[in-house]
Amino acid sequence: MTLTRRLFLLVGVVATVAGLAVVAGVSLGLELTDVFLGLVGALAAIQGLRYVQRRRDTTPNTTVTGDPEARISVPMPGSDFDDDLVSAAGRRTRWAARERVVDRLEARAKGALVARGGRAPEEAAALLETGGWTDDPVAARFLGASVSIPLRQRVRLFLSGRSSLADRAERTVAAIERVGTADDPAGERR
Amino acid sequence: MSRGFDTERWTGLDGLVLVAAAAGVFTREPSLLLAAGLGVVVLAYVRVASIPEVSLRVERDLSDATPDPDDEVEVTLRVTNEGPRTLFDLRVVDGVPPALGVADGPARLGTALRPGATATATYTVTAVRGEHAWGETVVVVRDPSGAVESRETVDAETTLRCEPELAATADLPLRGLTSKYAGRVETDVPGSGLEFASIREYRHGDPIRRIDWNRRARTGELATVEFREERAAAVVLVVDTRAEAHVAPDGGAETAVERSVDAASVAFSALLDGGDSVGVAAFGPDECWLAPSSGVDHRTRARRLFATHPAFAPTPPDGAFFPSVALRRLRRRLASDAQVVFCSPLVDDYAVSVARRLEAYGHAVTVVSPDPTTTATVGARLARIERDLRLRELRRSGVRVVDWGDEPLGVALARAEAGWSR
Structure with missing residues (x-):
């Protein structure tokens, strides 16, 4: 017990004993004047508000049980990419996550052009450079090609509010999905 | 008696009591002081609140301990209060194995339990392949005011073992998976090889050199000798x-x-x-x-x-x-x-x-x-x-x-x- 607490305890005990003495009829020369009552009331109010404030800072301490009824949940394939997209929108993790997203999509686009589109690796790299691998300028730009997006499309994109990183990544994934299929603009010319 | 831990549920009530008392003093209103007095009583109760020593017996029964995959297994959880005191607020959460999903009913129970009384919870799990052991059952006990809580675990060993039959369910075209070249591994399949396996009736097309000529001389019937087939690896x-x-x-x-x-x-x-x-x-x-x-x-x-x-x-x-x-x-x-x-x-x-x-x-x-x-x-x-x-x-x-x-x-x-x- 610290010295201050001990002191406060002493004051409390003295006050209680004095109170009991007054009840028993001993006069201590204290009158219930307005000033005295006001003092006691103010002290009680201040202390009371302090306690209420303390309540606001404490969190209830109670046992939390999990969900034993649910089966163990394992991640979905690709959830790491979704996490990257989320952290690419975050303030602190933005650049690293953005780079991971673009790098991964670029590698997959190249892989798809080689494996599905029947291109040579150098040819695939060149296609990515020029943006000729897809008919979607947003996807082409996302992977580093300097393709200009027509003004009308740009306005439409801006107005639709679908120009975030996640939206552009989604369009790029859709473009990679189309590689090697019937509606592939850079389709096999063999 | 055990103290458990403080839930902080009534923290701040002392502040309210003091504020009410102060308001009573300022306004000279006796009813406010009386309300503060009531608060003091509640505070005193919370101060002495405690929970009795928890002594529970947990039993678990499975309707089928060795089910087939996808069978529904009914689990009955029985909790008996073996202590001398009534538990006013008892919450029991069963430790369902992580790989099993509960198909019906919560695997938990909330009740008050007199000494010697038993409460039962029933739920259904869907069996999947594997050996699944139930974990600890979590028991949370609170005093009636909710000021004190204690968390304990009770172990009741239960294992569900689901071993699917290893019968090839369909006629799987798996033969294509392994090569059919002859090798050094002997199989139990009769065919051509070195080690004698069995004799069977001659069928048209069997190689002449595998016909059992001794038997032919003895009985006049044609029979074919089969050897343990040797297959690749x-x-x-x-x-x-x-x-x-x-x-x-x-x-x-x-x-x-x-x-x-x-x-x-x-x-x-x-x-x-x-x-x-x-x-x-x-x-x-x-x-x-x-x-x-x-x-x-x-x-x-x-x-x-x-x-x-x-x-x-x-x-x-x-x-x-x-x-x-x-x-x-x-x-x-x-x-x-x-x-x-x-x-x-x-x-x-x-x-x-x-x-x-x-x-x-x-x-x-x-x-x-x-x-x-x-x-x-x-x-x-x-x-x-x-x-x-x-x-x-x-x-x-x-x-x-x-x-x-x-x-x-x-x-x-x-x-x-x-x-x-x-």
Whole structure:
């Protein structure tokens, strides 16, 4: 017990004993004047508000049980990419996550052009450079090609509010999905 | 009596009491002072609140302790208060094994319990392959005011063991998985070979040199001698059980590892029936190895292994794993001419390199890959593209791949085999 607490305890005990003495009829020369009552009331109010404030800072301490009824949940394939997209929108993790997203999509686009589109690796790299691998300028730009997006499309994109990183990544994934299929603009010319 | 721990539920009441008293003093209103007095009584009660010593007996009954997969098992949880005092607020949460999903009813109970009384909770779980042990049952006891709480655990050992039969359910075209060249492994299948197996009635087309001429001279009947057929090498079913392989299309769905083990167990049975000698291995943190062999005992061992070995559990492993060490160990164990059936969802590049390296070391590798990908999110679609690229890479490097989607395994195998023979 610290010295201050001990002191406060002493004051409390003295006050209680004095109170009991007054009840028993001993006069201590204290009158219930307005000033005295006001003092006691103010002290009680201040202390009371302090306690209420303390309540606001404490969190209830109670046992939390999990969900034993649910089966163990394992991640979905690709959830790491979704996490990257989320952290690419975050303030602190933005650049690293953005780079991971673009790098991964670029590698997959190249892989798809080689494996599905029947291109040579150098040819695939060149296609990515020029943006000729897809008919979607947003996807082409996302992977580093300097393709200009027509003004009308740009306005439409801006107005639709679908120009975030996640939206552009989604369009790029859709473009990679189309590689090697019937509606592939850079389709096999063999 | 035990104190438990303070829940802080009534923290701040002392402040309210003081504020009410102060207001009473300022306004000269006796009713406010009286209210403060009431608060003091509640505070005093909270101060002395305690909970009795908790002494509970927990029993758990299963309607069937050895069910078949997908059977519904009813679990009855009985909680008896063995202490001398009434428990006013008792909450019981059962420790359902993580791999089991509760199909009906919550696995918990909230009640007051007199001394000697018993409360019962009933719920239903859906059985899946494996050996599932119930964990600790969590018991939370509070005093009536909620000021004090205690959390305890009670253990009631219960195990549910679900061992699917290893019968090849369909006529699987698995013979295409293993080569039919003669080799040095003897099988129980009668045919041509060196070691005598049996004599059967002559059928048109049997080779003349295998006719039992002694018997012909004795009885006048034609009979054909059969030898134990010798077939190429052993087949080892390697299941990818790394943490990476524990993925599923959505929360409650079968995980890729569960499907891989299913595929391996079906393949095991079919290959064994076909006269091959089959082994089992897990490629993951929990080591598991069953050397290639054949026979009834071997089948029983494998059945138990698939069902109860921790490596094949549906829950992700948490041990450290060194893939290159594990791959070296696996290679040392594989006979040089052993064929490998690698069951993996192929959701990362390392799985591909395992298959390619085994192929490069001279083992004929067939990858059976359950597809865990969906199109629910952008990431999932990308994962599907990546997996497709991996399958193509494997096929290009000469590894045979069975891509197993939602269809039955037999259908996927038939489709894959049609592709191989082209």
